[in-house]
Structures are given as structure tokens and as C-alpha cells.
Amino acid sequence: MSASGAKTNLHEFVVQENEQVAEGLWRMRCNTALAAELAPGQFVQVSVPADASHILRIPLSFARADARSGELDIVYAVVGEGTRRLSAMAVGQASTMVGPCGNGWWLPQDQGRALLVAGGVGLPPIFACASMLAQTGVGFDVVVGAQTASRHCVGYVDELRSMGIHEGCDCARKVVLTTDDGTLGMRGFVTQAMENLLAEHTYAQVYACGPNPMMAGVAKLSMSKDIACEVSLERMMGCGFGACSCCNVALVDGTQALCCTDGPVFDARRVQWQTR
Amino acid sequence: MADAVRMDVNLGGIHMRNPINTASGTFGNGRQFEGFYDVGATLGAITCKGVAAQPWQGNDAPRLAELPSAIMNSVGLQNPGVPAFVQTYGTYLQSVVDRGCAVICQVAGHSIDEYVRALELFEELAPFASGFELNISCPNIAKGGAAMGATPRDAAEVMRAVRPLTKRPIVVKMAPHDVAEIGRALEAEGADALSLINTIPGMAIDINTRRSRVARPTAGVSGPAIHAIAVRMVWECAQAVKIPLCGIGGVASGADAAEMILAGATAVSVGTANLTDPMAAKRVVEELEAWASQQGVSSIDELRGAFVC
Numbered sequence: 230m231s232a233s234g235a236k237t238n239l240h241e242f243v244v245q246e247n248e249q250v251a252e253g254l255w256r257m258r259c260n261t262a263l264a265a266e267l268a269p270g271q272f273v274q275v276s277v278p279a280d281a282s283h284i285l286r287i288p289l290s291f292a293r294a295d296a297r298s299g300e301l302d303i304v305y306a307v308v309g310e311g312t313r314r315l316s317a318m319a320v321g322q323a324s325t326m327v328g329p330c331g332n333g334w335w336l337p338q339d340q341g342r343a344l345l346v347a348g349g350v351g352l353p354p355i356f357a358c359a360s361m362l363a364q365t366g367v368g369f370d371v372v373v374g375a376q377t378a379s380r381h382c383v384g385y386v387d388e389l390r391s392m393g394i395h396e397g398c399d400c401a402r403k404v405v406l407t408t409d410d411g412t413l414g415m416r417g418f419v420t421q422a423m424e425n426l427l428a429e430h431t432y433a434q435v436y437a438c439g440p441n442p443m444m445a446g447v448a449k450l451s452m453s454k455d456i457a458c459e460v461s462l463e464r465m466m467g468c469g470f471g472a473c474s475c476c477n478v479a480l481v482d483g484t485q486a487l488c489c490t491d492g493p494v495f496d497a498r499r500v501q502w503q504t505r
Numbered sequence: 506m507a508d509a510v511r512m513d514v515n516l517g518g519i520h521m522r523n524p525i526n527t528a529s530g531t532f533g534n535g536r537q538f539e540g541f542y543d544v545g546a547t548l549g550a551i552t553c554k555g556v557a558a559q560p561w562q563g564n565d566a567p568r569l570a571e572l573p574s575a576i577m578n579s580v581g582l583q584n585p586g587v588p589a590f591v592q593t594y595g596t597y598l599q600s601v602v603d604r605g606c607a608v609i610c611q612v613a614g615h616s617i618d619e620y621v622r623a624l625e626l627f628e629e630l631a632p633f634a635s636g637f638e639l640n641i642s643c644p645n646i647a648k649g650g651a652a653m654g655a656t657p658r659d660a661a662e663v664m665r666a667v668r669p670l671t672k673r674p675i676v677v678k679m680a681p682h683d684v685a686e687i688g689r690a691l692e693a694e695g696a697d698a699l700s701l702i703n704t705i706p707g708m709a710i711d712i713n714t715r716r717s718r719v720a721r722p723t724a725g726v727s728g729p730a731i732h733a734i735a736v737r738m739v740w741e742c743a744q745a746v747k748i749p750l751c752g753i754g755g756v757a758s759g760a761d762a763a764e765m766i767l768a769g770a771t772a773v774s775v776g777t778a779n780l781t782d783p784m785a786a787k788r789v790v791e792e793l794e795a796w797a798s799q800q801g802v803s804s805i806d807e808l809r810g811a812f813v814c
Contacts, residue, residue, distance in 0.1 A: 283573075465568075467576065473569075477580075
């Protein structure tokens with residue numbers, strides 16, 4: 230059973246659009262009945278057709294799931310053979326995905342302001358989180374980091390800026406961009422931008438997704454200020470629904486959780502922040 | 506349309522409505538697949554994840570790497586211990602049995618004493634278990650596992666220790682080596698059936714970091730790439746023993762399962778394919794039945810060992 234209440238199942242999808250949105254990043258918009266069952270922060274296990282020698286599905290987060298139209302927007306980094314073949318899927322091509330997988334973001338305990346932090350391909354679940362908060366009227370600021378300007382998804386950043394304004398709730402007060410090389414926005418890591426925001430504002434909740442060292446930094450900062458922090462973790466995955474125990478996450482209590490069914494969203498205080 | 510072929514088989518006292526079982530560690534404890542299809546109404550048996558007397562945390566991350574037509578895993582038998590396992594899954598597993606599907610509980614240990622303790626707990630706490638699978642072949646734990654079943658003498662010693670503890674069938678999960686000799690030794694000590702093969706120990710090295718792609722230097726390879734090796738070992742073992750075999754290794758289709766049966770297997774487990782296609786085991790049942798019905802036999806048993814050589 231998933232956070233959205235729907236049982237994990239196998240669904241067909243048809244590619245509607247599949248295009249590059251930034252350097253190394255692609256967006257696939259597909260049509261699937263699964264879109265109606267997904268909660269922000271959950272993920273899907275996508276089967277890429279045409280090469281039987283790659284047997285695992287690809288675990289992917291999504292930026293948007295529209296229950297009415299059945300449209301699902303998956304933003305993914307092309308990092309290996311599987312995602313390269315995913316980027317080659319043509320409009321109209323069909324395959325299957327397993328979902329809903331895992332637990333989505335939790336709403337903040339109180340209605341205080343939230344801080345959202347995305348690094349690289351961590352953007353899609355953070356975008357989905359922002360949409361969720363905007364709909365519930367929770368105010369938030371966003372930090373979006375990338376290595377360099379060409380790796381920023383300008384379209385999603387623009388949407389984050391305008392999000393909620395038309396509903397009159399002034400949800401997104403600040404969208405701060407960072408790049409490691411200073412080619413766009415603030416030069417430096419997202420944690421530096423986050424420190425600046427923490428010095429100026431009070432936040433009730435932090436949500437983060439990105440590379441593991443980034444999330445470790447965000448978690449450390451949040452914990453030092455005693456702010457609740459949720460992180461969406463990434464692991465190599467076998468099944469995606471708790472059958473194989475391959476995607477373990479070491480917790481501070483010495484136990485091993487599974488990223489797929491106990492996560493991918495975790496309370497940052499529970500996670501052992503060691504990187505191999 | 507041919508007359509319906511009888512698909513039920515007897516795996517050493519474990520009665521199965523059809524020959525299809527699931528390989529331990531690839532099927533959770535069955536419940537994870539109930540959203541995809543009615544497990545209890547479909548499969549011949551399920552084999553649960555290996556469980557020890559005490560909880561084990563398993564190996565560090567990463568536990569998984571993808572290889573051509575295969576995966577390698579180093580999970581290390583993470584499990585909650587028998588009492589917590591029964592508490593969490595007992596009611597569900599009884600419902601699987603009630604729907605006509607056998608439930609095989611896998612027994613894990615680091616030493617003979619631990620196997621004994623785990624089986625004693627299962628015997629006491631798990632009335633739902635149709636039988637047990639003794640895992641003396643896990644390649645991913647530092648002590649016990651594969652080391653316990655590495656030689657005919659070692660394997661026989663474990664079997665001798667656990668045999669008096671239960672009247673229910675004991676299947677022994679074998680490592681992918683010396684299957685004829687070890688199989689004979691296990692048969693002599695009263696094993697009711699053998700399941701083979703466990704994953705094949707392999708290595709995958711990241712050439713940039715010079716480290717293993719999983720947390721330990723070696724890990725177990727499974728998937729379509731090992732199927733032909735598994736069929737050969739089932740054939741070798743079938744010629745060495747009289748007790749029934751459960752063939753395991755890269756089975757992803759009815760044709761793969763049929764090969765196992767022709768090589769001498771009574772039952773066949775679907776493993777890695779469950780992870781990549783959650784419908785795999787159900788599909789294998791259907792495809793195997795379709796194949797059997799084309800063979801002009803009245804029972805799938807007539808096809809067992811029918812390999813022509």
C-alpha cells in the first residue's frame with residue numbers, strides 16, 4: 230500500500246513528449262492511468278523496451294501527475310545506458326511502469342513557512358512538493374542548485390516563481406538559484422544559499438532532494454536549527470516495492486530501512502549520513 | 506483444445522497445484538505481489554525470505570548492481586527474526602495456504618546451532634508453513650550460508666542436526682557447485698527435496714574507483730544469464746538423487762520452466778524475473794500449462810526428466 234492509498238500495480242504508459250530540457254536532463258510527458266494514483270514524492274519503476282540484456286526497471290520521480298488528463302511528467306538525468314534508451318523513446322511508443330511506489334512528502338506539522346531545496350535532478354520531486362504546498366496554501370521559498378547555468382531547468386524555475394501567485398496566496402516568495410561555477414544565480418552550493426535564508430527567515434519545515442552529499446549538508450543545517458527536515462533519497466533498486474531488500478538505507482538506530490517502501494522520503498534525523 | 510493437463514506436483518511432501526514456486530529473496534513474503542495478482546490463488550508455492558532466529562541487519566549499501574542479462578546482489582539475508590516474521594506475516598501466509606498455495610519458510614543461520622534454533626522457532630510459531638527450505642548456500646554472509654553447504658560432509662552435518670526437529674518437509678537450497686555429490690549427501694540425511702541453484706558468486710569492479718560495485722568484493726549473480734548453467738546443474742543433480750528437485754536460475758518464461766522440468770525438476774522457482782516483471786510468476790504458470798497441453802500428456806509429471814540425450 231502506498232501513501233496515496235493505491236496498491237502498487239503494473240500500468241501501461243504512452244509517450245506524449247520526450248525532450249531535452251537542460252544539459253543532461255530530459256522530460257518525458259506520458260499518458261497513464263497511474264497519474265491519478267500518485268502522490269507528490271512517490272516514484273515509478275519504468276520499463277524501457279527494446280533491449281532484453283538490461284533487465285531492471287528504472288526508478289524515477291516525477292514533477293507533475295495530473296489525475297484528470299492522465300499526464301505524468303518525468304524529469305530524468307541521462308546517466309547510463311537505461312536512461313539513454315529512455316531518452317530515445319519516441320512519441321506514441323508504449324511501455325509499462327510499476328507504481329505508485331514508496332511514500333510521498335508529508336505536509337508540514339503546522340502552517341509555518343517551508344524551505345524547499347533541490348540539487349540537480351532532485352528538482353522534479355521538489356517541484357511536485359511545491360505544487361502540493363501551493364494547493365494547500367503553505368508558504369515556501371525554494372533553492373535550486375545545479376553545477377552550471379546550462380544544467381538549470383529554466384521552464385520549471387519559471388513555474389516555481391509564478392506558482393500560487395494567480396491563486397493569490399503568494400506561496401513562492403523567493404526562488405534562489407545557485408551554480409557551482411557562478412554562471413547563473415549565486416555562486417556556490419545550495420547549502421550556502423540555505424544558510425542565508427535561515428539567517429533572514431524562520432522555517433517550520435525543510436524538504437530536500439539532490440545528490441547525497443547535498444542532502445547530508447541540508448540535513449545537518451536543518452538539524453542544527455532544530456527544523457524538521459524531509460529528504461527524498463535515491464538508491465540502486467531491484468523491485469521498487471519491498472520484495473528484494475536491495476535498496477537499504479542505514480538508520481541512526483542501527484537498523485536498515487528500505488528506500489522503496491520505507492522511503493524514498495525520510496525524516497532526515499533518522500538517516501545515518503555517511504557516504505561511501 | 507486438448508484436455509486439461511494435470512499440473513499438480515509433489516515436492517517431497519509439499520503439495521503444489523502447479524510446479525511454480527518463487528525463489529527466496531525475490532518475492533518478499535508474497536504480500537508485496539498481491540496488488541499485481543492473487544498470489545494464493547495462482548501459484549503452486551511461495552518461498553519466503555530467509556529468516557534466522559534473531560534479526561539480521563544484512564549488508565551495507567550498495568547491495569545491487571546490474572549486469573548484462575543479470576543482476577548481482579549482496580543483501581546478506583536482512584530479516585526480522587522468526588518471532589517478528591511470524592507476527593508480521595503469519596496471518597497473511599495462512600491466507601495464502603487457505604487459497605491453495607503452499608508456503609515454504611526459509612531457514613537461515615550462521616552456524617548449526619543457529620539453524621537449529623531458527624527451525625525450532627519456526628516449528629513452534631509457524632503452523633502455516635507447508636515446509637521449510639534450509640538455506641546452506643547464501644554467498645553473501647561472512648559466516649554460515651554457503652560455507653555451511655560447501656562440502657558433502659558439511660551439508661550432511663547441518664541436515665543431520667535439523668532433521669529430527671520437524672516432521673514437515675525440508676527442502677535444501679544448494680550452492681551452484683558439486684550438486685551431485687552434495688545432493689547425495691543431503692538425500693542420505695533425510696532431505697525431502699533439493700532446490701538449486703542459489704546465485705553464482707561473481708565480481709563487478711568499478712574501474713574508476715577500483716572498488717566493487719556492491720559493498721562486498723563478491724556478490725550473487727542471478728537472472729537470465731545464469732539459466733543455462735542452472736539447467737545443467739539440475740540435470741546433473743537429477744541423475745544423482747531420487748528426491749524431487751526445485752529448479753531455480755534465470756527462469757523468466759514458461760519455456761524456461763519447461764527446460765527445468767525436462768532436465769529433471771519437479772517444481773520450478775521464478776526469481777529475479779519477479780523484480781523486473783511483477784507479473785512474471787503468474788505468466789510462467791500460464792505459459793507452462795500451455796506448453797504442457799501441447800505435449801500430449803495427461804500430467805506435467807510425465808514430462809519430468811523427459812530430456813532426450
